[in-house]
Amino acid sequence: MNMPATKMDIETAMPAGTAAPVVAMTPRRPPRSETYARMARETAVRVIPPVVVIALLLLVWELICRRAGSALPPPSKVFKDTKELILDPFFDHGGIDKGLFWHLSASLQRVALGYSLSAVAGIALGVLVGQSIWAMRGLDPLFQVLRTIPPLAWLPLSLAAFRDGQPSAIFVIFITSIWPIIINTAVGIRNIPQDYRNVAAVVQLNPLEFFAKIMIPAAAPYIFTGLRIGIGLSWLAIVAAEMLIGGVGIGFFIWDAWNSSHISEIILALFYVGIIGFVLDRLIAGLGKIVTRGTAQN
Amino acid sequence: MTAYLKLDHIDKIFTRGAASTEVLKDISLTIEKGEYVSIIGHSGCGKSTLLNIIAGLTGATTGGVLLENREVNSPGPDRAVVFQNHSLLPWLTVYENVRLGVDKVFARTKSRAERDAWVMHNLNLVQMAHAKDKRPSEVSGGMKQRVGIARALAMEPKVLLLDEPFGALDALTRAHLQDSVMALHQKLGNTILMITHDVDEAVLLSDRIVMMTNGPSARIGEVLEVPLARPRKRLELATNTTYLKCRQRVLEFLYERHRFVEAA
Numbered sequence: 139m140n141m142p143a144t145k146m147d148i149e150t151a152m153p154a155g156t157a158a159p160v161v162a163m164t165p166r167r168p169p170r171s172e173t174y175a176r177m178a179r180e181t182a183v184r185v186i187p188p189v190v191v192i193a194l195l196l197l198v199w200e201l202i203c204r205r206a207g208s209a210l211p212p213p214s215k216v217f218k219d220t221k222e223l224i225l226d227p228f229f230d231h232g233g234i235d236k237g238l239f240w241h242l243s244a245s246l247q248r249v250a251l252g253y254s255l256s257a258v259a260g261i262a263l264g265v266l267v268g269q270s271i272w273a274m275r276g277l278d279p280l281f282q283v284l285r286t287i288p289p290l291a292w293l294p295l296s297l298a299a300f301r302d303g304q305p306s307a308i309f310v311i312f313i314t315s316i317w318p319i320i321i322n323t324a325v326g327i328r329n330i331p332q333d334y335r336n337v338a339a340v341v342q343l344n345p346l347e348f349f350a351k352i353m354i355p356a357a358a359p360y361i362f363t364g365l366r367i368g369i370g371l372s373w374l375a376i377v378a379a380e381m382l383i384g385g386v387g388i389g390f391f392i393w394d395a396w397n398s399s400h401i402s403e404i405i406l407a408l409f410y411v412g413i414i415g416f417v418l419d420r421l422i423a424g425l426g427k428i429v430t431r432g433t434a435q436n
Numbered sequence: 437m438t439a440y441l442k443l444d445h446i447d448k449i450f451t452r453g454a455a456s457t458e459v460l461k462d463i464s465l466t467i468e469k470g471e472y473v474s475i476i477g478h479s480g481c482g483k484s485t486l487l488n489i490i491a492g493l494t495g496a497t498t499g500g501v502l503l504e505n506r507e508v509n510s511p512g513p514d515r516a517v518v519f520q521n522h523s524l525l526p527w528l529t530v531y532e533n534v535r536l537g538v539d540k541v542f543a544r545t546k547s548r549a550e551r552d553a554w555v556m557h558n559l560n561l562v563q564m565a566h567a568k569d570k571r572p573s574e575v576s577g578g579m580k581q582r583v584g585i586a587r588a589l590a591m592e593p594k595v596l597l598l599d600e601p602f603g604a605l606d607a608l609t610r611a612h613l614q615d616s617v618m619a620l621h622q623k624l625g626n627t628i629l630m631i632t633h634d635v636d637e638a639v640l641l642s643d644r645i646v647m648m649t650n651g652p653s654a655r656i657g658e659v660l661e662v663p664l665a666r667p668r669k670r671l672e673l674a675t676n677t678t679y680l681k682c683r684q685r686v687l688e689f690l691y692e693r694h695r696f697v698e699a700a
Contacts, residue, residue: 333523336493339511341537341591351536355527431527 211402219402234386234394242410244386245376248304249418252311253372257365260316264323264364265353274324285317289375293382303383307376314375315368322367326360327353355430362426369422373415439466439502440627441490441595446499448485459485461653463499465646467595472621472628474638476686477648478694483631486648487599490629491517503594513541516588520600522580524572530583531568534558537591558590559583561620578609585617589624598630602637611670614641622667635690639682640668647689657694660685 196213203212211219227239266273267281292313296306334356338348354361380389388407395403448460459482467473477483488494490501492511500507503514516537524533534555542551559565562582567575572583581601588596601617602610618641621628632638638645642662649657662682664673673679 331523333519333521334525336491336511336517336519337523337525339493340491340513340515340517341540342512343540347540352525355525358527 211405216402216405219400220406223403223406234384234390236386238388238391238407238410241386241388241391241407242414245380245388246414248307248380248387249311249369249372249376252308252376253315253369255308256312256314256316256368256372257319259312260319260364260368261323261361263316264320264361265327265349265357267320268324268327268357269353281317281320284313285321287313289314289371290378290382293379303385307379307383307387310375310379311372315372318367318371319361319364322360322364323357326357329360330356358430359426362422362430366419366422366426369418370415373411373418377411440469440471440504441467441629442502442505443486443490444499444502446486446489446496446501448482448489448494449497458653459651460489460496461655463656465656465659467627467629469627470625472630472641472643473646474630474632474642474644475646475648476632476635476638476690477654478650478690479633481648481651481654483648483654484599487517487597487629487631490595491515491597493517513537513591514594515597516591516593517597517599518581518584518588518601520603522572522577522584522604524580524583524587526572529569529571530564530575531555531559533572533583534587534590537587541591555590558586561589561623562586562616576609578605578613581605581613582616585620589620589626594627596626596628598628600631600633602634603632610637615670617641618666618668635683635686638686639679640670640673645682645686647686647694649694658685658689 200212200214202208203210203215217224223238227237229237230240263277267277268274289310292310293306296309296313297303300306300309330353334352338352343351376387377389377392380387381393384390384393388411392404392407395401395407443463443465446460446463447458449456449458463486465473475483475486485494489496492501492508492515495509500509502508508515524530525536528536535551538546538551538555538558542554546554556565556568559568562585564575564579564582564586567579572580575583581604585601598617602613605613614637617628620626621641630638630641639662645660645662646656647658647660648654660682662678664676664678664682
């Protein structure tokens with residue numbers, strides 16, 4: 139007989155309808171200067187270490203290459219030699235005598251074209267291989283062999299086929315970057331949980347809806363891994379391909395600088411190639427992060 | 437007795453290479469419209485396989501499933517499933533997860549605005565309308581399962597199939613959700629078939645409990661009517677003799693006559 143008594147106690151103590159008063163508490167806002175100081179500290183923690191490392195490396199390089207008769211120029215000389223190229227990347231004296239901006243943009247255009255083609259074809263083939271066991275059995279051995287062929291080995295063949303530098307370079311980009319896209323997409327499709335397939339079956343999605351609403355979002359993290367490897371490979375391949383093809387492009391610019399013994403210009407070009415490769419990688423990674431927002435969280 | 441859902445002599449044999457295992461043997465059962473039937477058995481007895489056969493996700497080796505006297509052998513929204521692990525699509529919001537099914541099922545019969553209202557109506561039924569724009573990863577396990585129930589209900593299934601729907605939840609959330617499902621059943625009068633391994637849950641929720649023997653070759657061992665009036669109240673039933681008797685019967689079946697034998 140304990141239970142009812144307790145219940146009555148509660149009812150008398152807290153009559154229905156009167157809730158306990160709620161005390162609103164506003165968190166104390168830290169002063170603005172404190173917030174700024176914290177932000178500055180966080181930024182410093184990230185920025186200072188690489189700056190220190192880069193400064194040290196430049197110093198070492200300067201010390202090593204400063205001596206007379208050194209084969210490579212020290213950073214100070216690189217800067218002095220390439221000042222005009224750095225300050226005016228947009229000049230165009232006709233032919234191949236153009237600013238670095240034009241060379242880089244020509245290379246980027248080739249990559250954009252070749253990479254877009256390989257992204258579309260790679261995802262399509264990856265879906266096919268991931269979805270159909272027979273397509274996998276038929277195509278997978280072929281892919282495994284073809285993907286080991288170095289990018290430049292394709293170049294003579296594509297020159298023979300296209301009889302022109304531009305499409306050949308684009309083809310080399312395409313054939314270099316497609317394999318990781320195919321393989322990662324296929325793995326992503328094969329790893330779609332049975333649960334999602336069951337949901338699609340119960341809802342009776344048709345194959346097209348299944349592709350758009352289940353397959354692509356579910357495999358998106360894998361697809362973007364492939365796309366990210368692909369963009370890196372295509373940037374690797376374009377520089378090499380352009381050296382052989384000639385015309386306008388950062389690869390040819392490097393080769394041309396070597397032929398004219400402008401070592402400083404080579405170093406500057408390498409710097410740009412590195413930065414752009416990094417930016418391309420971040421771009422795809424960032425895009426992937428936005429697209430796979432939901433999927434990756436689970 | 438008019439059969440609404442009829443399982444007709446279902447056998448299921450899994451074949452892998454040369455070896456074949458008979459999982460289900462001669463399962464026959466008729467379920468009336470509006471009935472709440474639970475299937476209980478030890479793990480590995482093939483009860484989930486049975487549910488998959490009814491849902492059409494797996495085919496029966498022999499025998500078949502009849503819904504309103506028509507054979508069904510492929511999945512469809514008339515037998516919507518609430519999956520054990522909720523199976524919400526993580527890239528869609530709560531609203532979009534429910535909307536996916538609604539858009540398919542009512543593509544021709546409802547306008548855009550009606551479909552939107554219908555999704556919201558079903559989210560309201562499970563008290564999840566407040567979280568409609570959240571993604572599944574942002575709500576709790578119990579809430580995910582509520583959305584799973586809303587998704588299934590929104591397809592207006594003839595039979596609602598629940599595959600251990602509360603198995604992955606903690607005890608308090610589970611009790612809360614059981615009450616919700618009971619209230620929904622009361623309100624909407626759905627025909628529900630639930631797989632469970634929880635004796636209390638089976639007795640509390642069901643009109644009939646189907647007890648399965650241990651696999652391989654699991655059969656229906658016994659069918660128990662639960663003659664308790666609805667609405668049922670969890671606390672009142674705790675001392676109800678009919679409830680306790682039913683509970684006792686199921687426990688005896690599971691732990692004396694068909695004790696779970698560890699595969700040694």
